[in-house]
Structure formats: structure tokens, C-alpha cells
Amino acid sequence: MVDPKVIIRMGSHAEKDYIEKTARYLDGIIVGANLFEATPGATATLLGKRLNKPYYIDPMTYAYGRNLDLIKSPQGKTRELDFKRSYKNLSEKLSQPFTSALRKNSRVTPKDFEGGLKTEKCCQAVMEYQLNRIKEKFDEDPEYKEYASDIPNPAAIYAPYFYIEPNNHDAWLDLVLLLAGVSAGLKYDVPVHAIICTDQPMLDYPNFLSKLKSELPRTGVEGVWFWFSDFDELTSDVERLKAFRSLVEDVSKEIKVYNLHGGYFSLSLCKYGLSGVSHGVGYGEQKSVVPVVGAATPTVRYHLPDFHKRLGVPAIQRCFDSLGIKTPDDFHEKICGCVVCKGVVSKDLAEFRLFGDMAYSTPISKRLAQTPAAAKRCRFHFLMNRIRERDELKEKNVEGILAELDAVEEKWSGQVSVKDDMTHLSRWRQALA
């Protein structure tokens, strides 16, 4: 049994406020190296000085092994499609084979690593990037130079990793394991971790999972972060949830295991050996390897603590009457008593609507959108609850988690406005039992 860690992934500097205000309760911060390269000064200052928390830099090497158009956007005055500045800068820092991939406009493949020397150089560059990038940035700045030597190392450094394509999983997995093994062999003072990034249907392949279970510990890495693309704990079937639990349970007997994009179900796998979970400040408890481009800003819904899931405000409000919630005190007792909820729903139960407040964002907007203030309330409420969930899990055993899921199902049974939103509870129960 492990005390689970909650590590927040910063998706942009717009999220800085959430992270700074909740940092003292969090176990760590993770940033993508592409974000670092887009805003090197601000990211270095935040991680190296302001937060004073364990941090991780995801080297994002997988992006160079995917369709390279996914890391392009219109650039310059001509708006011609070209590589994003952040990925271009990152490739230069990571050197081969990443620079040549961009130069040739041809993605990295396992063939690029045929020849041992190149592999070692690549691992070295990727890990030294994570170790030194913040210090390097401080060194460049006369105002911060004196602090450079005091910058703590990352909590762990990641070996280069790539997306393990399901239709060629043997070759890709062998490469990722090779990179993990070579990286671990370089003997840095900081723990070396691997990232296993693949598609969620790979959880259905026993041979693939067996290979992970047996080969990962042999690489010598101290930890592994799983990222099953689009693996959504809330909608996933029982078999996949069980397969993930089994993977965690077996691998964690030898090395530390994290979920790179997970939620409460993953967090509760601490009872089966999971060391921690990372996710974003408002959403991001699952992530696709295909980046979302051009989609409308999603509404940040209210995290219903009982369901460990976000729901629309009216679906929850519709249940107040039959749950016996008549006053703010009832709300704090039966829905949520976090500091955010006590502040928002303070005088009148109707104030709950403030979590879903909508407005026309411009005078010509035809569609209502969630107000920034409402989104902010939802995010802070979510973070406070995630911290509480983590703390409560430390005190619970599996039986306690299962009993809580049962009690929640009983409490909310018969509530028609949320009945389709609670189907995950029984699947979680089966997968955790």
C-alpha cells in the first residue's frame, strides 16, 4: 500500500494561478518540454524558484514519432504551415534524431535507432535536457544567475519515449524498452523513469501486458508512467479497468508506477501499488496522443465529489429536493463542504448556479459560454477535492473504498437526472474488488 501522490500537469501559463495557490497541498508539478520551450523564462522561474515543489519535465519525444503535421501550425506573416516554434526549439536541445526528423519532415521510427551509439547519445541528451534546462535558463539571466546552482534537480527524469503503435507494437515497445534500459544505465544521480505511451485497446492484449510486466523492471528504471491514450476511467469497461489494475499491481512489485493522465480510479489503485497520478487543473484525467486542435473551449463542469466526476450544474441541482438539500448547510453536508463551496454557496442554495454561470462572451456572440469566474470556481473546487480524495485514500483500505462506492450508489439511486452519470461506480467497484 502506497500513499498516493497528486502531480498537477500544467498545460499553459494561464493555469499558474491555480497551481501557485494550491501548490502547498500538491505533491509535484509536471510540465511538457514543449510548454517549457514556448515560455522558457516563465516556466524556469515557476519551477525553479516560485513553487519550491518536486517537479518533472515530460520530454515529449513521442511527438516526433507521430504524424509531424500534428506539431505544425501556421507560422509567420505568410501563415504557412510549419513546425511550432516550441517543438523546433526542443528538437535543437534534444539533438538527434529529433533535429533530422524535422529537417527531413519525416517522423522518427525504430530504424533511426539502429546502432547503439546513437541511442546512448539520444538518451543522454534527453535526460540532460531535463536536468539542466532550468539551470541553463537561470544562467542566461543576470538577475537570476546567482540562483542557478541552487536549483533542485527534477524529482525524476524520463527516458526518451515514443507512442507504441498498436499495429507495430513489438518494434515500438522494443525501442522504448531499449531507451529505458540505456537511460537507466547512464547512472545519473536522479531516478530515471520510463513512460509507456500506447493506445487503450492494448490493455486487451495479454501478451503485450505480460511483456511490460516482465521487461520493464529489467530495464533498471526506478519508475514507469503509463499513458494509455484515451483511456477514460469513467467510460472504460470492467475488463480494461481490471487489466490496468493488474498491470499496476504486478509492475509496482518491482518499480514505482504512475498514471500520466488519470483520475480517482487510478488514485485508488494506490491500494494495489500505484504511486501517483498526474492530471490537469480543470480536466485532463485522460488524454489522447492526438492533440485537440481548434475545438471550442470546453465547459468546466462541477466535480461531484460523490461520483468523482464532473457533471452539469442543473443535473445536480435537480436532485437537491429529493436528497433533502434545502439550505447551504445541507449542501455542504451532502454535496461538498470544501472551502470553495462554502464561499460560493453561503447564503442561498440557489447560489450553486454560480458554478455554471453563463454569459455571451462578446456583444455579437450567439451562444452562451461559461463565464471565466464560473470556470475558476469549478477548477479550484476540483483541486481542493482531489487533494481531499488523496488524503482520505491514505486512511482507507480497499473495503472502505468499496463501501463508499456502495453508499454513493444507494444515496443517488432513483435520481433520474444523474442516472447515466453514475454507471462507472459499479464498474469501478468490480474492478477494485
Add this chain to the structure above:
Amino acid sequence: MDDTSDFDRESLLLKPVAAYFRRKSFRWQEEELPFYAHRVDLYGFSRVSGRTVAVELKLHKWQRAFAQVILYQLCADYVYIAMPANSIGRVDIDLLKTHGIGLLSIGNGGRCRQILGSEQSTVVCDNYKDIYVNILTKGEEYKW
């Protein structure tokens, strides 16, 4: 049996339904009123009774309409699902009755028939209702 070919779009149901509720004294009406992520197809207010009604129009998928109107009970005194006559047979009338949801059938030619009356919502919130009544009667802008 009526033919749905008269109603190949939900919007075609609007005119007869709006006329039906005008006859029932809900003369103040607005289409497509936003309620969080949803849009109430027709929202009406009766100055005579001081009551409001929210209507969801659907060609076939009554379960989706049910999921929406159950939420509209927060912002309207009465809620209805309105569907073409030949889709009505698939609706679980008992479920609607249990939750106080009304059902309207629209026949060819636009004749509306109440299959089930709506009951007064027990969860309607004055703050939502007042906003909509003010939008309808005073032309106020949508603002919570």
C-alpha cells in the same frame, strides 16, 4: 396512423405547438431559450396564471427529450415533450407520468393533442423562472 413526413425537422413542430400553448393562455413566448448547455425549444409564460411552460420538441428520440425536460423542471412550472403523432407509441408514458412530464402529440395538419398533462414542478427555482419571465415580458437580456 399519421405520417411523420409532415415533420421531417423538429422546427416544423414549433408553429403548431406554439399556437396550442397560446390558446392555453401562454401568450408570452420565446424560442430557443438557453438553460446552461441546453436550449429550451419553446418557453412560455401565462400572465393569467403566472405560470411558465417549457417544451422540448423531438421527432423520435423521446429519451433525450426526457433527459432535457427533467432539467427544465428547474426553470418552468410545467414541462412538455412534443412529438409527431406516429412517434408517440414508443414513449414510456408511465415514466413521464411518474415525473410529472406532459406529452403532446402533433398530427398531420398540425393538430395538437394532449396525451398527458404536466404537473406543477416541485423543483422550480424562482431565480431561474424570474429571469425568463423578465426576458419574455420586459425584453431583458439574458443575465444570471
